[in-house]
Amino acid sequence: MSSVMSDQSVLVVFREQASGHRALEAAAGLGVPLTVVALAPKEEPSSRCGVRTGALDEAIRDSAMRELASARALLGARAGAARFVVLQTSRDEDLAAWAAAAGLRRALLGARRAVFGLRPRDGVARALARAGFEVSVID
Secondary structure, three states: OOOOHHHHOOEEEOOOOHHHHHHHHHHHHOOEEEEEEEEEEOOOOOOOOOOOOOOOHHHHHHHHHHHHHHHHHHHHHHHOOOOEEEEEEEOOOOOOOOHHHHOEEEEEEEEEOOOOOOOOOOOOHHHHHHHHOOOEEEO
16 A cells, blocks of 8 residues: 555445445554445425425435444444545535545445345446446445
8 A cells, every 4th residue: 555545534434234234344454544324315306296295315314324323333442533424415526526526535335235146236336437437346
């Protein structure tokens, strides 16, 4: 690892699943400051669904906050040096734009769960890579 990389915070996109726990542990082992993000996707209203209450967005945000609480507990004493953020997004590129503006350049995230043996494409990882991030997907 280069000395430049050791001076920069690493982005961890935390998902409450086994691979998300492994990604957090891998990032913590790097010995650099961490920025742990839980995503709270927000649906944009469409012509098909004219009713919008906000209750769903609030429930998703609460779930993301619980994910961050879990990440904080998993980090234990190392959590004091980490930054924790719930980020509302409308599309995968929103995280990449936010992270770039925050000066981050490296990201770790857990692999998405495989359904019937097939792992879906990860739009978040792809968006980060397209934005020039060094992305590590942990199984």
